[in-house]
Amino acid sequence: MRCRPCLVGLLVALVCFACRPARNGASSASGGARAGAGGVTSSAGGAAGSSSVAGAGGASLGGAAGGSATGGAGGADAGPPGQPVAFIDSPTFTGNDNPAAPQAGVLRLTTDVAAKVHVEVSGGDERWTLDLPGTTSVKKPIVGLKPATTYDVTVSVSAGANTLTAGPLSWTTPPLPTNFLPIQVTKSDPSKMEPGMTLFAIRDGWYLAQAPVIIVDHQGTVRWYFSDRSNMAQEDLRQLPNGNLFFGRDFCTLREIDLLGNVVRAFHASKWPGTCTTIAGSVPVEVDDFHHESAVLATGNVLTLSTETRQVAGYPTSETDANAAKQNALVMGSAIVEFTPTGEIVKRISMLDLLDPTRIGRDSLTQDWSSQHATPGQRP
16 A cells, blocks of 8 residues: 555635624725824723624634634733723734735734723725733734725723723725736625635645635635745645644645744654755654644644655555566555644554555555655655
8 A cells, every 4th residue: 555645736725704794884994004093082981892703804814613813802801990091002003014914904002001902993895893802912913804905993992991092093905916816706606605705725736836825705805815935835724723824835844824924833844855945943843744634733732644654565566467476665655643832743643554555556556756755666
């Protein structure tokens, strides 16, 4: 038996929001980007509401079913009753500093005491709200925005009975690049679709495509994209419960990025026999490779598919002639591997132990991976 990673043309994962942004005819703000704490007001009204509506601006673009894109409005206490709240750093709403994810906006603010933060976002024909946990410092991705559209953000921070409001703050998203991947929608019926948006990456056969990671709505409008030649998603792109994206960059590395396009974690296969492109801080894992599927478990460990090679006696020389001569061969099979965030392997299940490697099938005699796992000619 020989397990060979198959060709994957298109990886698609649904990304569900806690709710779809309401289309209530909210008008767009005036063009041009500006940032600052315009119109800061203070009142002694009640604390911001604790419910969270994860519209298109939810930093996680979904997460667990029915969950909040911001983690809810719990967390640190928002100051004792009567405790005044003030901005140390006035709220700003600007474009992302990382050019790899240019369609993401960033809300920033700092308060002198822990305060709950209520955010209202509007642009074009959309409006939604976000509620953040009690905190003193916010750097919040505002994502799911349409290209070339002006969005307004109004912020209310509450500590005890005191509320401070700033905004509206405006930022205009950039247009898509002129050479952006063309997207054509041939049919769309939202009534027959799951709510939310679609996240996908594109491959061309074995090779990484030049296209970015993309999130589109049911109309095919690009709501977010990530384009970084050094971090292209080749296999099993998926969203984690914390909102970050996890994927195989190639057959020897795994990467986790946030929605601002920053690499949060990286792993690499330390036994990869070829040249592996790693980055500073990448965690080595003692495996030959990563292929097809990798998932972050609730424990924080990573579950992945890898491969291994073994010398096998009595291996067939023909896929069709049962009477053909047998030989000793170097055979590759898959293995299921679980490892910790520090790269320690805690479990390995080998398919060469579970299945008879001499019970072969189609393509069992090909050598297309021999350049990466064995000297050419050694293995059928």
